[in-house]
Amino acid sequence: MRIWKRVVPEELINxxxxxxxxxxxxxxxxxxxxxxxxxxxxxxTFPSPQGMRATSALIMMTVDNEYVFYVNGNFVGHARNWTxxxxxxxNLHPTLNVFAVWxxxxxxxxxxxxxxxxxxAIQITFADGTTSTLSSDExxxxxxAVPDGFSLPSFDDSQWNxxxxxxxxxxxxxxxxxxVDVDSVLSPPPIHPMPISFKxxxxxxxxxxxxxxxxxxxxxxxxVPTASTPITPEMxxxxxxxxxxxxxxxxxxxxxxxIVMLLxxxxxxxxxxxxxxxxxxxxxIAAKMVPFDIGPRRPPGYDVPIFVHVPRRGLKCPKTALRxxxxxxxxxxxx
Numbered sequence: 001m002r003i004w005k006r007v008v009p010e011e012l013i014n015x016x017x018x019x020x021x022x023x024x025x026x027x028x029x030x031x032x033x034x035x036x037x038x039x040x041x042x043x044x045t046f047p048s049p050q051g052m053r054a055t056s057a058l059i060m061m062t063v064d065n066e067y068v069f070y071v072n073g074n075f076v077g078h079a080r081n082w083t084x085x086x087x088x089x090x091n092l093h094p095t096l097n098v099f100a101v102w103x104x105x106x107x108x109x110x111x112x113x114x115x116x117x118x119x120x121a122i123q124i125t126f127a128d129g130t131t132s133t134l135s136s137d138e139x140x141x142x143x144x145a146v147p148d149g150f151s152l153p154s155f156d157d158s159q160w161n162x163x164x165x166x167x168x169x170x171x172x173x174x175x176x177x178x179x180v181d182v183d184s185v186l187s188p189p190p191i192h193p194m195p196i197s198f199k200x201x202x203x204x205x206x207x208x209x210x211x212x213x214x215x216x217x218x219x220x221x222x223x224v225p226t227a228s229t230p231i232t233p234e235m236x237x238x239x240x241x242x243x244x245x246x247x248x249x250x251x252x253x254x255x256x257x258x259i260v261m262l263l264x265x266x267x268x269x270x271x272x273x274x275x276x277x278x279x280x281x282x283x284x285i286a287a288k289m290v291p292f293d294i295g296p297r298r299p300p301g302y303d304v305p306i307f308v309h310v311p312r313r314g315l316k317c318p319k320t321a322l323r324x325x326x327x328x329x330x331x332x333x334x335x
Contacts, residue, residue: 018168025142030114040104043155044136048097056089072097072153083177086186119136142163
């Protein structure tokens with residue numbers, strides 16, 4: 001995913017400010033089911049006006065809480081932080097284009113359902129240089145059970161329902177918390193104009209749909225979610241409908257690790273304190289003659305082991321431990 005440093009047109013920003021938050025009809029107002037298995041599909045079909053040929057588009061959008069965005073069946077973008085609206089630049093088919101979104105809701109702070117919504121603004125540029133802006137409203141279509149291949153232009157959405165308009169931008173549970181980066185435009189993997197009859201491998205619902213897009217999303221810093229992915233603040237931002245869900249094993253492991261580390265620090269502190277105390281009192285362990293045979297490296301003519309003086313000072317230890325450390329020390333020197 002490349003980032004173009006270019007100024008987002010004021011016309012697109014104004015269209016986004018006038019856009020509406022929408023969601024699939026049939027879900028409770030501001031209380032959409034949460035979870036990857038509760039994803040919703042959205043489509044908007046744009047036929048070029050007679051005599052006009054579309055060339056490209058800028059799309060500004062965000063979804064509470066997560067989305068995968070397609071144009072004419074091609075993956076365009078993916079995001080998880082609804083408080084930041086992303087802007088994408090894509091090429092278009094000259095006569096007919098389909099904008100499709102898969103979105104789903106995160107669990108609320110109480111662990112249940114919560115508000116969810118899609119908000120989009122699109123600026124389409126035609127071959128003659130003119131532009132046209134569109135905003136999300138009831139003209140978009142949505143369905144609760146996400147079907148295979150829903151993002152393809154050839155998909156039949158005649159049985160889909162119109163979307164439910166929840167609130168205008170700047171109102172509802174979202175308020176004015178959505179920010180826009182007016183200086184950056186995301187450029188997805190190249191999308192070239194294609195005939196309407198082109199074929200792509202169909203996407204499937206929920207986690208399978210995310211899996212297909214994962215190879216394209218790889219350049220993003222945020223990992224693609226799966227059904228087992230815990231919800232974290234980085235995934236949702238300062239969301240009213242997100243909740244920190246950390247596995248119990250991580251919490252227990254962190255607590256146990258912290259206790260062990262604290263005990264090691266205490267033991268080290270007590271050992272150092274005792275050693276310094278013994279030194280201050282002048283306690284010293286007498287140097288002992290430790291026999292050590294250096295084996296094949298013994299100087300010629302010597303038939304008896306070499307004795308090495310190893311003075312030891314510090315905390316008193318059992319004799320067995322002292323001998324062990326002495327011999328290990330000598331082996332490290334003469335080996």
